[in-house]
Amino acid sequence: ESNASPLIDGRVTCVHGLVNTVLADDGRHFECAIRQVLKSVSIEGRGAVVAGDRVRFRSESDDTGMIEFVAPRHGVISRQSRGQQHVIAANVDHLLIVTSAAEPTLKPALIDRFLLSAEQCQVNPVIIINKCDLIDPASIQPLVGVYAAMGYRVLMTSAEAGTNIQYLRELLKGKQTAFSGQSGVGKSSLLNAVQPGLGLAVSEVSSDNQKGRHTTTTSRLIPLADGDGAVFDTPGIRQFQLWDISPEEVAGLMPDLRPYVSRCRYSNCLHLSEDDCAVKDAVADGRIDARRYDSYCHLLEDDLLLG
Numbered sequence: 039e040s041n042a043s044p045l046i047d048g049r050v051t052c053v054h055g056l057v058n059t060v061l062a063d064d065g066r067h068f069e070c071a072i073r074q075v076l077k078s079v080s081i082e083g084r085g086a087v088v089a090g091d092r093v094r095f096r097s098e099s100d101d102t103g104m105i106e107f108v109a110p111r112h113g114v115i116s117r118q119s120r121g122q123q124h125v126i127a128a129n130v131d132h133l134l135i136v137t138s139a140a141e142p143t144l145k146p147a148l149i150d151r152f153l154l155s156a157e158q159c160q161v162n163p164v165i166i167i168n169k170c171d172l173i174d175p176a177s178i179q180p181l182v183g184v185y186a187a188m189g190y191r192v193l194m195t196s197a198e199a200g201t202n203i204q205y206l207r208e209l210l211k212g213k214q215t216a217f218s219g220q221s222g223v224g225k226s227s228l229l230n231a232v233q234p235g236l237g238l239a240v241s242e243v244s245s246d247n248q249k250g251r252h253t254t255t256t257s258r259l260i261p262l263a264d265g266d267g268a269v270f271d272t273p274g275i276r277q278f279q280l281w282d283i284s285p286e287e288v289a290g291l292m293p294d295l296r297p298y299v300s301r302c303r304y305s306n307c308l309h310l311s312e313d314d315c316a317v318k319d320a321v322a323d324g325r326i327d328a329r330r331y332d333s334y335c336h337l338l339e340d341d342l343l344l345g
């Protein structure tokens with residue numbers, strides 16, 4: 039023990055088989071194995087680290103080492119594959135929900151769905167409305183107002199015109215950021231505007247290529263040049279599945295519905311067709327936005343297969 043090399047702090051950027059690439063806080067890269075004893079203490083049901091994990095390791099050469107400690111995680115994002123849940127990103131400081139004002143059409147219901155996923159993972163969401171050069175920004179102010187009133191941060195950007203790119207760059211500083219959003223909304227373009235050359239490389243995972251063994255299922259953490267931040271390039275992040283969430287939980291995960299949930303007459307109220315429902319009353323007199331309530335109903339009926 040006395041001649042063991044000192045412990046080095048770092049974060050896992052990539053996992054390939056038994057080898058983990060760790061970026062030390064001083065900027066050096068190491069290929070690290072992980073102590074057997076740590077593997078047996080399973081982390082979230084799996085005995086390994088994932089991109090984003092904070093670790094402490096001992097160097098065994100200039101570029102190899104052994105992971106000795108894994109810090110407790112916050113902000114964990116998982117994906118489901120073949121009925122099993124896999125953690126794909128750890129210590130996600132915030133989730134950027136990227137949408138476009140047009141081309142493809144702005145889909146508030148999709149924003150609501152991603153917001154719910156973020157709340158479920160306990161990751162702070164930030165709503166990005168990109169391609170704002172294609173519309174009159176005033177036309178989406180009412181929608182932006184609804185989210186802002188709930189306490190969500192909303193940022194209108196244009197990768198094309200450079201609008202709010204500096205603000206986005208500031209937002210990414212010192213944070214580990216994950217991205218979600220349909221393809222074509224401009225995720226790669228935004229990242230490329232923030233840091234030229236940086237684009238998300240991995241394509242969207244569709245159900246068709248579940249069987250394709252070449253599909254990357256692990257994520258990578260890509261350090262940003264400026265200010266200690268990093269972004270996840272993660273196949274499963276672009277589309278969330280709302281598995282593992284019971285219908286009764288949904289309203290409590292929506293900040294605008296939440297205050298009314300406990301006022302319902304029945305503790306197991308789903309706020310759909312029950313009488314004396316405090317949520318429905320609040321929709322009726324405008325305290326809850328009607329479109330948000332529609333989203334809620336669709337989430338229960340379509341995504342959670344009620345109905």
Ligand code: GDP
Nearest residue numbers: 168169196197198220221222223224225226227
């Ligand atoms: P991703 O699939 O979400 O990564 O989207 P991309 O970054 O590949 O962008 C899809 C298309 O939208 C490309 O043709 C981009 O040039 C275009 N695009 C991206 N951002 C903007 C924007 O702010 N304004 C306009 N008008 N087009 C954009």
Ligand code: ZN
Nearest residue numbers: 302307309315
């Ligand atoms: Zn109710």
